Amino acid sequence: MPLSLVRALRALCLVSFLLCFLAIGARADIVWSPSSGWRIEGGVLSGLSGRDGRRALDYMNRARSDEERGSYFFAIHNYKKVVKHYPNSIYAPEAFFHTGKIYLARHQYIKAFESFQMVAARYPNTSRFNDIIGEEYRIASALLDGARNRIWGWLPGFKNRQKGIEFFQVIVANAPYSDYAPLALMNIARGLEREKNTEEAIDALDRMINSYSDNLLAPDAYLQMANLHASLVTGPAYDQRETKDALTYYQDFTILFPHDPNIAVAAKGLADMKTTLSRSKIILGDFFFYYRDNFTAAKVFYNEAITNYPESPIAELAKKRLAAVDAKMAQLMPKPGMPPPPKKKHFLFF
Numbered sequence: 001m002p003l004s005l006v007r008a009l010r011a012l013c014l015v016s017f018l019l020c021f022l023a024i025g026a027r028a029d030i031v032w033s034p035s036s037g038w039r040i041e042g043g044v045l046s047g048l049s050g051r052d053g054r055r056a057l058d059y060m061n062r063a064r065s066d067e068e069r070g071s072y073f074f075a076i077h078n079y080k081k082v083v084k085h086y087p088n089s090i091y092a093p094e095a096f097f098h099t100g101k102i103y104l105a106r107h108q109y110i111k112a113f114e115s116f117q118m119v120a121a122r123y124p125n126t127s128r129f130n131d132i133i134g135e136e137y138r139i140a141s142a143l144l145d146g147a148r149n150r151i152w153g154w155l156p157g158f159k160n161r162q163k164g165i166e167f168f169q170v171i172v173a174n175a176p177y178s179d180y181a182p183l184a185l186m187n188i189a190r191g192l193e194r195e196k197n198t199e200e201a202i203d204a205l206d207r208m209i210n211s212y213s214d215n216l217l218a219p220d221a222y223l224q225m226a227n228l229h230a231s232l233v234t235g236p237a238y239d240q241r242e243t244k245d246a247l248t249y250y251q252d253f254t255i256l257f258p259h260d261p262n263i264a265v266a267a268k269g270l271a272d273m274k275t276t277l278s279r280s281k282i283i284l285g286d287f288f289f290y291y292r293d294n295f296t297a298a299k300v301f302y303n304e305a306i307t308n309y310p311e312s313p314i315a316e317l318a319k320k321r322l323a324a325v326d327a328k329m330a331q332l333m334p335k336p337g338m339p340p341p342p343k344k345k346h347f348l349f350f
Contacts, residue, residue, distance in 0.1 A: 029127055030060075030094050034068070037061040040090060056086045060095065072102045072153070083118075093123040100135060106153035110160075113139045113167055120174050133175045137184065140167035144191045165191040182212040189224060202228050219260045222253040226269055236279035243280070247273040274309040281305035282314065285321060295325050 031041050038060045063078035075098070082095040100115030116132045116139075126132075143149070143164030148156040168184040168191070175181055185208040192201035205225045209218065226249035232242040250270035254263060285301035288294040302325070305318035 030090055032064055038064065038091070038094075052086065056082055056089055056091050060091050063095065063098070067098060067102060072106060076102055087122075093119045093126045093128060096122075097128050097132065100132075104135065104139065107147070107150040108153055109139045109143055109147065109149045110163065113170075117170065117174075129175075130178070133171060133178060133180050136167060136171050136174070137180050140164045140171060140184070141187065143167065144187060161191055161194065165195075176211075182208055182215045182217050185212075186217055186221065186224075189221075193228065198228055198232060219253065219257045219262070222249055222256065223262055223266055226250045226253060226266065230269055230273060233273070233276060236276050237283055238280075240277055240280050243273050243277050247277065271309075271312075275312065275314055278305040278309040278312070278314040278318070281308065282318060282321065285318070289321065289325055289328075295329050298325050 029041050030038055032038055038057060059078045059081045063075045063082070066072070066075035066078065079095040079099045079102075082089070083092050083099075086092060096115050096119045100112045100119075103109075103112035103115060113136055116135050119126055119128060119132050120136070141164070143159075144161050145164075146159050146161065148159055149163075151157050165188055168188045171184045172181050172188075185204050189201045189204040189208070192198075192204060202225060205221050205228070208215075208221045209225065212218065226246050229242050229246035229249060233240075233246065234242075247270065250266050250273060253260070253266040254270060257263070260266075281301045281304045285298045285305065288301065289298035299322060302318045302321045306315045309315055
């Protein structure tokens with residue numbers, strides 16, 4: 001075998017060994033014990049050696065001891081030294097995590113979220129990832145429900161529900177395949193609805209329905225979507241786009257979730273939207289019948305009212321209107337031997 005090929009194979013084996021070695025080290029966990037301090041388990045690498053390794057471990061031990069005693073100021077100070085000077089070590093994500101826990105204990109929600117997010121963004125392979133998403137969810141929920149972020153850990157600030165909505169958006173981006181993502185989208189919709197931002201609330205629910213249609217929260221999302229569209233309906237005399245959208249989601253709910261406890265609520269909403277849509281057709285039919293003598297157009301709209309909601313009071317009203325149109329048309333029919341009346345020009349306004 002040529003010497004160059006032998007050297008290449010040796011180099012390849014060495015690289016493979018180092019990659020496996022690093023992978024083992026990367027999977028290492030850092031564990032705290034009050035008696036012995038921090039130690040690394042499940043691997044052999046900390047990302048540091050010699051003086052740097054000893055100094056980083058000393059900062060970590062002092063920070064955790066301060067944290068245990070409730071000396072949060074000094075604990076944060078030492079954790080920040082770790083993340084500043086040794087950001088690539090195994091200690092850094094743990095230092096960020098504990099900094100976030102301290103801020104959360106002090107109700108400094110925004111700083112806590114920022115600390116947790118540093119771990120999620122910089123160290124996505126950390127074993128703490130699920131714990132971090134859970135902590136972020138707790139913070140976003142607290143802010144959305146009106147918790148006040150404390151300045152310097154003791155001075156209550158203003159309520160900031162908008163920040164809670166922003167944090168939920170970050171959670172969806174961080175963990176789109178986790179159980180927290182659909183929960184976050186539902187909370188985003190809830191927060192936006194509370195802020196009277198109905199259009200964006202609908203968008204959040206649309207993302208929830210399209211991305212997590214099999215989730216247990218899907219029925220709530222469909223019903224809430226229908227309710228939000230219905231809240232935008234301004235009456236039968238106006239544009240019926242929102243009425244049709246609400247009607248669609250109420251229909252989808254009743255078809256997809258026939259045994260849901262809220263089926264009666266959806267059925268009522270569906271009936272209301274059908275009534276509104278049919279009334280809009282009656283209004284258009286009346287316009288052409290009473291004000292334009294356009295009997296053909298009037299009959300089209302009256303028939304649509306019946307089709308939209310048959311076997312309903314509004315359908316009965318449309319049938320009476322159709323009978324009135326037929327009677328009027330018969331009245332205007334020319335008698336034998338009489339010239340037909342002059343035709344009127346009809347203008348359709350839709």
